[in-house]
Amino acid sequence: MLNRYVLGDSSPSSCILVDHLVDCSKRFEFDSDSRIFNYLLNSYVRAGRFNDSFDCFDRMIESNIEPWVMCINVFLTALVRKNMIAEARGLYNNVVSRGVNYDCCTVETMMRACLNDGKADEAERYFWEAKASFIKLDAANYSTAIQAVCRKPNSNVACELLNEMTKMGWVPSVGTFACIIGACVKQGNMVDALKVKDEMVSSGKPMNLIVATSLMKGYYMAGDLDSALNLFDKIVRDGLEPNMVTYSVLIEGCFRGGKMERASELCTQMKLAGIQPSVYIVNSLIRGFLGVHLWEEAFKHFDEAVECGIANVFTYNNMICWLCKEGKVDEACSVWKKMVNEGVEPSVVSYNNLILGHCRKGNMDLASRLFSEMLGTGLKANVLTYSILIDGYFRKGETEQALGMFDQMVDLGISPTDFTFNTFINGLCKVGRTSDAMDMLNKFVEKGFIPNCMSYNSIIDGFIKEGDITSALAVYREMCECGVTPNVVTYTSLIHGFCKSNNIDLALKMRDEMTMKGLQLDVTAYGVLIDGFCKRRDMEKRM
DNA sequence: TCGTTTCTCG
Numbered sequence: 001m002l003n004r005y006v007l008g009d010s011s012p013s014s015c016i017l018v019d020h021l022v023d024c025s026k027r028f029e030f031d032s033d034s035r036i037f038n039y040l041l042n043s044y045v046r047a048g049r050f051n052d053s054f055d056c057f058d059r060m061i062e063s064n065i066e067p068w069v070m071c072i073n074v075f076l077t078a079l080v081r082k083n084m085i086a087e088a089r090g091l092y093n094n095v096v097s098r099g100v101n102y103d104c105c106t107v108e109t110m111m112r113a114c115l116n117d118g119k120a121d122e123a124e125r126y127f128w129e130a131k132a133s134f135i136k137l138d139a140a141n142y143s144t145a146i147q148a149v150c151r152k153p154n155s156n157v158a159c160e161l162l163n164e165m166t167k168m169g170w171v172p173s174v175g176t177f178a179c180i181i182g183a184c185v186k187q188g189n190m191v192d193a194l195k196v197k198d199e200m201v202s203s204g205k206p207m208n209l210i211v212a213t214s215l216m217k218g219y220y221m222a223g224d225l226d227s228a229l230n231l232f233d234k235i236v237r238d239g240l241e242p243n244m245v246t247y248s249v250l251i252e253g254c255f256r257g258g259k260m261e262r263a264s265e266l267c268t269q270m271k272l273a274g275i276q277p278s279v280y281i282v283n284s285l286i287r288g289f290l291g292v293h294l295w296e297e298a299f300k301h302f303d304e305a306v307e308c309g310i311a312n313v314f315t316y317n318n319m320i321c322w323l324c325k326e327g328k329v330d331e332a333c334s335v336w337k338k339m340v341n342e343g344v345e346p347s348v349v350s351y352n353n354l355i356l357g358h359c360r361k362g363n364m365d366l367a368s369r370l371f372s373e374m375l376g377t378g379l380k381a382n383v384l385t386y387s388i389l390i391d392g393y394f395r396k397g398e399t400e401q402a403l404g405m406f407d408q409m410v411d412l413g414i415s416p417t418d419f420t421f422n423t424f425i426n427g428l429c430k431v432g433r434t435s436d437a438m439d440m441l442n443k444f445v446e447k448g449f450i451p452n453c454m455s456y457n458s459i460i461d462g463f464i465k466e467g468d469i470t471s472a473l474a475v476y477r478e479m480c481e482c483g484v485t486p487n488v489v490t491y492t493s494l495i496h497g498f499c500k501s502n503n504i505d506l507a508l509k510m511r512d513e514m515t516m517k518g519l520q521l522d523v524t525a526y527g528v529l530i531d532g533f534c535k536r537r538d539m540e541k542r543m
Numbered sequence: 544t545c546g547t548t549t550c551t552c553g
Contacts, residue, residue: 178544182544209544210544211544212544213544213545214544214545217544217545243544244545245544245545246544246545248544248545248546249544249545252545252546252547279547280545280546280547283547283548284547287548313548314547314548315547315548316548317547317548317549318547320548320549321548324549325549347548348549349548349549350548350549351549352548352549352550353548355549356550382549384549384550385549387550387551388549388550391550391551417550418551419550419551420551422550422551423550423551425552426551426552429552453552454551454552455551455552457552457553458551458553460552460553461552461553464553487552487553488553490552491553492553493552493553495553496553522553524553525553528553
């Protein structure tokens with residue numbers, strides 16, 4: 001009767017109805033039965049009259065009528081189903097803070113809603129709060145909490161929760177195991193990933209494709225491509241069919257490990273299995289082939305990708321980047337044109353790459369024109385754009401332009417990175433303004449910025465070029481005091497400086513200091529020393 | 544279940 005009544009158009013608001021019911025019970029001196037109010041609440045929820053449901057709930061609390069756990073759960077579930085997450089959160093917090101009875105299902109509904117809403121932190125918080133309360137949690141709560149912490153990802157907490165589950169005799173689902181293994185892999189924690197996999201297998205769940213794919217990724221990220229490939233062979237032998245993701249992971253691993261033949265084989269194998277390569281796979285192949293100088297292969301895949309229409313901005317950027325680095329700026333421009341023709345919009349990275357290409361050719365006019373064009377399209381220059389231009393202007397000897405670029409960048413609120421800073425300091429040194437560079441560095445140090453060893457190296461080298469070995473040494477001492485660790489380049493510069501000023505003994509002393517710190521001489525360091533001995537006609541030592 | 548690309552010092 002209540003259901004029919006509530007569904008009808010003419011029924012009054014729940015506030016009025018509940019108040020009337022409460023009044024009646026008082027007036028006629030019978031105990032109000034909580035059933036009637038819970039049924040009423042349930043009816044409002046079923047009718048989708050959520051405002052009335054909330055009013056009814058509030059009035060019940062005010063009148064000391066306890067809502068049933070089941071009714072609250074139905075209410076909460078209905079809100080979540082209607083995607084009214086904010087309202088669901090309101091109800092839940094209300095229930096918890098007013099001390100209304102609820103149970104593990106209430107917690108579960110709320111946690112799931114948060115996860116679907118992308119709020120893993122909140123889901124996790126509800127779990128810990130419930131765990132610290134009187135609520136008796138169940139296996140589903142633990143699984144959901146594990147999913148939430150794996151999103152962070154925090155594999156340590158996930159493993160702890162898994163342990164608690166097993167201690168209570170609960171066996172997690174395959175999905176939960178896979179989730180934890182994925183989190184371990186993301187954090188580079190192969191030891192735990194394998195431990196959890198063993199636990200899964202010993203609890204009677206066979207290895208599946210998702211877990212295997214995650215583990216393959218973990219292996220190659222840990223630098224163990226062979227284990228990834230072995231696992232691949234094993235699961236194929238065991239009858240699992242690799243899918244697109246499996247192939248993507250493995251091809252990416254092969255490319256990063258420099259095994260391009262194997263990457264090609266896998267691609268062929270994949271096509272034979274009826275799976276078309278995705279753009280990610282093609283991009284991996286292109287980068288891989290470019291990396292090992294098989295540029296014909298790279299171009300073949302690039303042209304194919306363009307023809308199939310799967311080439312995206314990453315595909316084009318890979319090509320443009322490589323061509324610019326090789327000094328083939330004209331060809332890079334024609335790839336650019338092709339990209340625009342195909343309707344793919346250049347990104348900041350595309351612009352940065354081509355700007356770099358022009359800079360390296362000393363074509364600052366073209367570089368700056370491209371820079372303006374980029375700003376004109378509404379793209380925002382990033383810190384690297386500025387760094388590249390600063391570097392370009394310095395190399396060209398256009399110091400004022402370089403300084404202007406730096407100021408412009410700071411004015412726009414873009415904070416320089418280590419790289420920008422190094423470029424800037426190096427540029428100043430290159431144009432013979434080493435003291436200015438040193439002042440600039442000190443100014444930054446005062447501001448709390450810690451320069452890295454490259455900046456110091458540039459300054460040391462600058463002083464040496466000016467024939468001021470004393471200042472160079474002072475900078476070296478200063479960097480050591482600041483806690484910046486010198487590297488091979490630092491020592492090589494100093495050795496070069498001493499050799500230049502005909503002080504081969506000090507050069508050798510520097511060499512000793514370097515080896516004492518555990519640094520190995522590289523080919524350049526040897527070259528500098530040999531050159532020093534040559535100048536002294538010390539043929540014996542030179543040999 | 545994966546999710547890419549750009550940069551420096553001797």
